[in-house]
Amino acid sequence: LKMMLLQGWLGILFCSIHGMLGSVLDCEVGGVHCTMSIEMLLDRAIQHAELIYRISEETRTQFKETFIPLALVTQQGHADHLCTVILPTPSSKSEVGQISDKWLLHSVLILVQFWINHLVDLQASLDHYDNTPQDLLDKTKWVSSKLMSLEKGLLTLIRKVRWDVLLFFNKNSIADHLASPRTMEHVMRDYTMLSCFRKDAHKIETFLKLFKCRQTDWPGCSFY
Amino acid sequence: ATMWTDSVMLAGLTLTAIFVSHTAGVSAPGRPRLTGCRSPEKETFTCWWEPGDDGGLPTTYALYYHLEGSETVYECPDYRTAGKNSCFFSKNNTSLWVNYNISVVATNAMGSSVSEPVDVDVVYIVQPNTPEDVRVLVVDDDPGPYLHVSWEKPLAADTQSGWITLVYQLRVKETSQDTWEEYNAGMQKGYNIFSLLSGREYAVQVRCKPDHGFWSEWTSPAYVQIPDYMLREHSMWIIVAVFAGFLLFVLTWTVNVKRSSVKHCLLPPVPGPKIRGFDPHLLKSGRSEEMFSALVTQHFPPTSSYDDLLVEYLEVYDVEKQELVLGVKNEDPLAPTRTSDNDSGRGSCDSRTLLTERYAEDGDKGGADRQLGQCVAELASPPLEEEKVEAWSTPFSPPPLHLQRQQVGGARAAYHSVLEIPCDSPCAPGSYGHQGESDISKPGGRGASTTLAEPQAQSAEYVEVQTVDHENVLLLRPLADPGGPDVDYAGEDYSKIRDVIPDNVLLLQREPSAWPCAADPGQDRGERSCPTALQELMQPCKPPGPLQQGLRLVANGYVDASAMLC
Numbered sequence: 001l002k003m004m005l006l007q008g009w010l011g012i013l014f015c016s017i018h019g020m021l022g023s024v025l026d027c028e029v030g031g032v033h034c035t036m037s038i039e040m041l042l043d044r045a046i047q048h049a050e051l052i053y054r055i056s057e058e059t060r061t062q063f064k065e066t067f068i069p070l071a072l073v074t075q076q077g078h079a080d081h082l083c084t085v086i087l088p089t090p091s092s093k094s095e096v097g098q099i100s101d102k103w104l105l106h107s108v109l110i111l112v113q114f115w116i117n118h119l120v121d122l123q124a125s126l127d128h129y130d131n132t133p134q135d136l137l138d139k140t141k142w143v144s145s146k147l148m149s150l151e152k153g154l155l156t157l158i159r160k161v162r163w164d165v166l167l168f169f170n171k172n173s174i175a176d177h178l179a180s181p182r183t184m185e186h187v188m189r190d191y192t193m194l195s196c197f198r199k200d201a202h203k204i205e206t207f208l209k210l211f212k213c214r215q216t217d218w219p220g221c222s223f224y
Numbered sequence: 225a226t227m228w229t230d231s232v233m234l235a236g237l238t239l240t241a242i243f244v245s246h247t248a249g250v251s252a253p254g255r256p257r258l259t260g261c262r263s264p265e266k267e268t269f270t271c272w273w274e275p276g277d278d279g280g281l282p283t284t285y286a287l288y289y290h291l292e293g294s295e296t297v298y299e300c301p302d303y304r305t306a307g308k309n310s311c312f313f314s315k316n317n318t319s320l321w322v323n324y325n326i327s328v329v330a331t332n333a334m335g336s337s338v339s340e341p342v343d344v345d346v347v348y349i350v351q352p353n354t355p356e357d358v359r360v361l362v363v364d365d366d367p368g369p370y371l372h373v374s375w376e377k378p379l380a381a382d383t384q385s386g387w388i389t390l391v392y393q394l395r396v397k398e399t400s401q402d403t404w405e406e407y408n409a410g411m412q413k414g415y416n417i418f419s420l421l422s423g424r425e426y427a428v429q430v431r432c433k434p435d436h437g438f439w440s441e442w443t444s445p446a447y448v449q450i451p452d453y454m455l456r457e458h459s460m461w462i463i464v465a466v467f468a469g470f471l472l473f474v475l476t477w478t479v480n481v482k483r484s485s486v487k488h489c490l491l492p493p494v495p496g497p498k499i500r501g502f503d504p505h506l507l508k509s510g511r512s513e514e515m516f517s518a519l520v521t522q523h524f525p526p527t528s529s530y531d532d533l534l535v536e537y538l539e540v541y542d543v544e545k546q547e548l549v550l551g552v553k554n555e556d557p558l559a560p561t562r563t564s565d566n567d568s569g570r571g572s573c574d575s576r577t578l579l580t581e582r583y584a585e586d587g588d589k590g591g592a593d594r595q596l597g598q599c600v601a602e603l604a605s606p607p608l609e610e611e612k613v614e615a616w617s618t619p620f621s622p623p624p625l626h627l628q629r630q631q632v633g634g635a636r637a638a639y640h641s642v643l644e645i646p647c648d649s650p651c652a653p654g655s656y657g658h659q660g661e662s663d664i665s666k667p668g669g670r671g672a673s674t675t676l677a678e679p680q681a682q683s684a685e686y687v688e689v690q691t692v693d694h695e696n697v698l699l700l701r702p703l704a705d706p707g708g709p710d711v712d713y714a715g716e717d718y719s720k721i722r723d724v725i726p727d728n729v730l731l732l733q734r735e736p737s738a739w740p741c742a743a744d745p746g747q748d749r750g751e752r753s754c755p756t757a758l759q760e761l762m763q764p765c766k767p768p769g770p771l772q773q774g775l776r777l778v779a780n781g782y783v784d785a786s787a788m789l790c
Binding site for chain 1: 266267315318319320321322345347377382383384385386387389411412413435436
């Protein structure tokens, strides 16, 4: 029995190592059933995150210019505070240093999933306006699609490193959290939402880069 | 009442205080203003403000902030680290992805004022420090040296953990120029710059930027001198150019030295026709006679021009006789127009003076005959052609023999006919000259008595024109000695022309001989006109001077018979 257990563990160990080292066929060559290395997955994820951040910034700016008169801009500070932490994410480098890699990746995944849900609400709200520019709507749709592909990549990545998805969040609670300030105008609420999204997109990008530097020998993470 | 008075007093005091403060120039401070906040490494940040009017009193400033979602107000933890009018937030006080609501309060004895609040999220205000340790190396390479620039990340930026990702940019310029050349280096910390000019000094600067943030300041410039070098291709071309220049110089010098032979080789001269004594211009003018005469006369140098001869043909007269001649001439309606001749204008065909001429030895009598007839015809038509006029201008002179003949030949057309003896049959055939009497008789059956014989050197005699008949024919007769009694104009007195001597002088026979007015029966007119003409000729004039035995030459070859005529 001990021999069997040992063999089992060895097998699992080999399999895990093999899995972690990647498989034979890389997706660079092309093909339906291909595998990607962790580095490649991470690179793709970071590219997604950078794009999402940039589009979120443009969307927010465009929304502000289109819908919010100059007088109300000064009140934006008050709106932003609604972006309270939906889930406990690190807010400083020291805090980030204390988070494990697993948690880092999970935080990203949670954020991505959160915003996939809430951007749908945002789009619905934008459709209600009279003079919503089509470009704005297209951007939000594009961002949603990118978020979804990012989510898929993250899930693949998590499976690759053989981690289990530990955290599940009740979506309702998140929605309640955001829906509480009903006194605000719709416009301001949407604007706040875009601001929060922009912030979280930056978070996603930063966390992914942190994760990359921890996991790989990326030249951008050099000490010197 | 006291309360009322107290309040009044208080109000009065306040007003006084305000009044006093305004007059004294003190007041509450003006509103300060937050100029900006920056985080160099996304871990700490600093905010700066500028004070407003201090109101003339010492004013203190305080910065207060609160985080979003929290009402707790905190004061700035550090006013010193970042300098005056600044607030430094350390790592413990910095939270990311959280908005800070910051405002500054200015306070003095008179009051306080609050600045406009500013919202700051640290992740959006990142501006790193300048890169560190910029080094520039000159690397020798095959075509030319290049610069290798290297640097380090800014001190505080944590790129190792990936907390901050930096991209770099560098710029280069020649120290004497004004424009920079920028290069993006990405995330790497080294860069090579090529194609720099030799012998020049360059300045290099580097800066960096986080993935989302602001560019840092440029580093202080690093100077480097590119050593002098010559491109290999340039040296080769210089050698080739020098060699080619030398070859060209040698070639040019050789050509210059052998100038004439080169020219002869490249452009051989076209040989033109050259015959000595042959003037091709004569061909063009169409005067074939003269041209061929030139060929014939080969022994003489062809260089002398006829113009020289012309000079010798000047007419020489005594003044008196010239006047006479001119007078005679002017009355003559038949005087032909002349363009250019040196003589007094007496024509051969129309003047009443005797025209004598010498025929050529070689017997151009045929030509003479021909021209005799011509001259007659000419007289009928007064205006003479130019060529004949020219011929007049060159009648008789003492030139070389050959040329005489030329001109004589040319002049014959004008002169010869005059010599026709109008009176035909009565004129003694042999009365003129020894030879060729029959020659002259040929044209028109005129009197052939006159001949111009071969030249014989004999004593010269004068002849005079006795009559000019209606056909403009001169009737000649020998002139008697002035002393002789034979001077009888009424009679018909002719003289024979014996000879024409080389000097274009007519030699006349002394003995007077009868000149029959009508040589032929056909010439009734001449017979009749002889005396008539003679009558016309009788004019009062001064008696001739002593008649000389010798010749009386005139410039144009005429024998001056006008004097004798009188």
